[in-house]
Amino acid sequence: MTLKPNTPLYSLFHQTYIVDKLLASGGQGSIYTLKGDPKHVAKMYTADSAEEQQRWLRKLEKIRTIQNTLPENFIRIQDILRKPQTGYIMENVSALPSVLSKIYPLGKDEHKPSNFQEWKIWFNKWGLEKRLLLGWRLASAFRQLHQQNLTYGDISASNVLIREVDGQINAAVIDIDNIYVAASGILPVLGTPGYIAPEVLEGLPIDPAAEDWSLAVLLFQLLRLGHPFRGSDIIHSASEQQEADALAGKATYVSDEDPALMPAEYVCTEKLKRLFYKTFAKYKNRPLSRSSAAEFEKAFLEAYYNLIECPVCGHFHFPYVVPDEKHKKETGQDKYISICPWCKSKDGVVRYLRIFTGYWGPNNAVQQYGPTSYQIILKKGLQNIDTQFIYPWNHSSQAFLQFRYTAPSKKAAAATVCVYNPHHSNAQLYFNTPNGLQKTDIPADPSKAIVLHSGNFIVCNDTIQPCPIKNGGPVYPTATIIRYERTEAC
Numbered sequence: 001m002t003l004k005p006n007t008p009l010y011s012l013f014h015q016t017y018i019v020d021k022l023l024a025s026g027g028q029g030s031i032y033t034l035k036g037d038p039k040h041v042a043k044m045y046t047a048d049s050a051e052e053q054q055r056w057l058r059k060l061e062k063i064r065t066i067q068n069t070l071p072e073n074f075i076r077i078q079d080i081l082r083k084p085q086t087g088y089i090m091e092n093v094s095a096l097p098s099v100l101s102k103i104y105p106l107g108k109d110e111h112k113p114s115n116f117q118e119w120k121i122w123f124n125k126w127g128l129e130k131r132l133l134l135g136w137r138l139a140s141a142f143r144q145l146h147q148q149n150l151t152y153g154d155i156s157a158s159n160v161l162i163r164e165v166d167g168q169i170n171a172a173v174i175d176i177d178n179i180y181v182a183a184s185g186i187l188p189v190l191g192t193p194g195y196i197a198p199e200v201l202e203g204l205p206i207d208p209a210a211e212d213w214s215l216a217v218l219l220f221q222l223l224r225l226g227h228p229f230r231g232s233d234i235i236h237s238a239s240e241q242q243e244a245d246a247l248a249g250k251a252t253y254v255s256d257e258d259p260a261l262m263p264a265e266y267v268c269t270e271k272l273k274r275l276f277y278k279t280f281a282k283y284k285n286r287p288l289s290r291s292s293a294a295e296f297e298k299a300f301l302e303a304y305y306n307l308i309e310c311p312v313c314g315h316f317h318f319p320y321v322v323p324d325e326k327h328k329k330e331t332g333q334d335k336y337i338s339i340c341p342w343c344k345s346k347d348g349v350v351r352y353l354r355i356f357t358g359y360w361g362p363n364n365a366v367q368q369y370g371p372t373s374y375q376i377i378l379k380k381g382l383q384n385i386d387t388q389f390i391y392p393w394n395h396s397s398q399a400f401l402q403f404r405y406t407a408p409s410k411k412a413a414a415a416t417v418c419v420y421n422p423h424h425s426n427a428q429l430y431f432n433t434p435n436g437l438q439k440t441d442i443p444a445d446p447s448k449a450i451v452l453h454s455g456n457f458i459v460c461n462d463t464i465q466p467c468p469i470k471n472g473g474p475v476y477p478t479a480t481i482i483r484y485e486r487t488e489a490c
């Protein structure tokens, strides 16, 4: 039943709202705009019996009592509506674009660009930087939800909206009433075709591991602009049944190069590729071994930190290393350079913070020991870089150190990098001077932040190992090192 304009809606808290017009209808109910209140809408259920209405009321009250413990991404219940109509008042988010609008050019997956050139233009209308930031926020929201052992149950590209304010990107998830509350009498939703985990389709209940599957599908779509099981073979020659099977995960996971999707090498780091592979291929039928929201959260942030902004076309990309043919022709020597994969121009100056385990060799020279554990490519917009992650065992919410990056323009020839230590972390800065290394404390006051020069490194004193490593005879101490490098990308 559709409510007529001017129908009054009564709340549990003695408020009255007046229906303006129908905005959208779905399986559970309908959304109405409200007279004189453009910032809110009412979601009304199509509950037929008084008993069902009672169940919804109980569930809404339960969610309302816990909603402040949920990630802020879930659009809150503002007020609960009671008899004769049941529903709730929430923020009007109808102006926010959905993730779907960033995946398929016309909002539906039948409309695909026909070649890579077209994909590239479409992808970069809302580029890699924004996609990685959104993926990070979304994975973070579901990690927090799953930590409370709650599930939402209906992740899809239509249910996740994008808030973009002053360059900040965040995800807004609608239908908070989907969150499953045990013993409410309301059955959990089963999800949207294409996102439902294989074991849920077999009849098992949704749990955080099943929801990790749905999350992985959406994150995959955000980057590859297609479904993980809907490759060119399915798109071009499958029957309706084969198509449905593919969306249910009963097909082969698409390859990194499948021409029906964005090539993985342009849009995924190696870590992201591994996480998707783990969920969709390696452990497809082992839910507990799937990539979790927490793993995706970390990998998306790390991928974001590794972006380079192309000085020529302005699009973002990961370091993309190719042999320098010109150099080879002229000198006969091999040389590798980093280029922008979108426009093929050479990356200019790139500034990095590299975090690794180092040891002191002879003359105090710091040597890297083992692989770089974390790398941040500095770029415009990264004003304060939180290095908390280098202390994974430290659960405080405070940053270990703060770095400030100032880039006056995209080309950023005159950019500077400063460091300060607002939380008095136990770290010291080492300068290279003509007279050898000089050690200094890092000031706590941001206005006294020290300008870094390429090759400077910071020793995290807390990480100095009492049990030193052996390096061919002499014994040296090790520590976590943050090294700043300004380099021609290669």
Ligand SMILES: [Zn+2]
Pocket (backbone or CB within 6 Å): 310, 311, 312, 313, 314, 315, 340, 341, 342, 343, 344, 345
């Ligand atoms: Zn470019």
